[in-house]
Amino acid sequence: MSYFAVNVKAGSEIRIIEYIAETCRQKSFNLIKGIVTPLTKVKKFKGEETCSYKVKAILPYIYIKIDELTTKCPVALYHFLKQIPGVYKILEYSIPEEEVEEFCQRVGSSIKEAEFEIDYFYNQKEQQTKQEKALETLNSDKTTAEEKEAAQKEIEEVENHPVVTAIQLIKEGKEKGYTLFQRIKSKQRKNKTIFRFPLEILSHTILRIDSERQLPNRVVTDPTFLLPHINDTLKEMLRHGNN
CATH class of the missing domain: 1.20.58 (Methane Monooxygenase Hydroxylase; Chain G, domain 1)
Incomplete structure (x- = not known):
């Protein structure tokens, strides 16, 4: 595994990571196995008691991870990255992973593969209870056809x-x-x-x-x-x- 540093347009790090990832998919370019960047969390207050955290890159660099253990940037990788808008310079020689980690710790950040998070409000117990009641209705001899139809619909909503x-x-x-x-x-x-x-x-x-x-x-x-x-x-x- 090798890491190569890429100098990119400041403030556009996340957008460039997205572009690289999608271009890899479109062109079936499988050399890149991960994209990492030094990130920091910025606390943003929305009111007296509420706040959110915005993740942003702290330096105009991203690190490209490949499986191949090599000290010099592969030609195919170099030419692929050069076509990406916002990429300014690709460092020729690889950077050991421990040095990348050490650098990020020194600037008070962490290095991780680019990710995003989704918080979906979903009460699992509530959904289970809803499904159980619907099943009881569906299996009851005293249930009307309309009630059975509504119960079946509720079960499908929970399952889907x-x-x-x-x-x-x-x-x-x-x-x-x-x-x-x-x-x-x-x-x-x-x-x-x-x-x-x-x-x-x-x-x-x-x-x-x-x-x-x-x-x-x-x-x-x-x-x-x-x-x-x-x-x-x-x-x-x-x-x-x-x-």
Whole structure:
């Protein structure tokens, strides 16, 4: 495994990472195995008691990770990166991973593969209770046809909920050993499920649903809008055997 530093346009690091990831997918360029960048969290207050964290790059550099152990940047990688808008310079020689980690620690940051997070408000116990009651209604001899139809609809809504679908798709991808799926993480909190996806999945999803970039940012970043579309991307990846 080798890392190569790439000097990019300041303030456009995340956008350039998205562009690289999508160009890799479009051109089936498989040399790049990861994109990392020194990140920092900036606390942004929205009121007296509420705040949010904005993740941003602290230096105009990204690090390209490849599987090949080499000290010099492969020619194919160099020419691929040179065509990316916003890329200024590709350092010729690789940087040891420990040096990259040490540098990030020194500037008070961490180095991680570019990811994005979705918080989806979803009460798992509430959904289970809803499904159980619907099943009772469906199996009762005293239930009318209309009540059975409504109960069946409720069961389907629970089973096809975007969170449930995402968890099933992620599990399938992991079981098949697909690399990108191995990087997806999810965890359940009290009333929400938190997903963390590689940035490649977001960029591919956005390109598919909003290639002209016409949708407002508040719409694209709404979990209830975005997660079903991400599920479509995951299904597509599974169909094509994405590894």
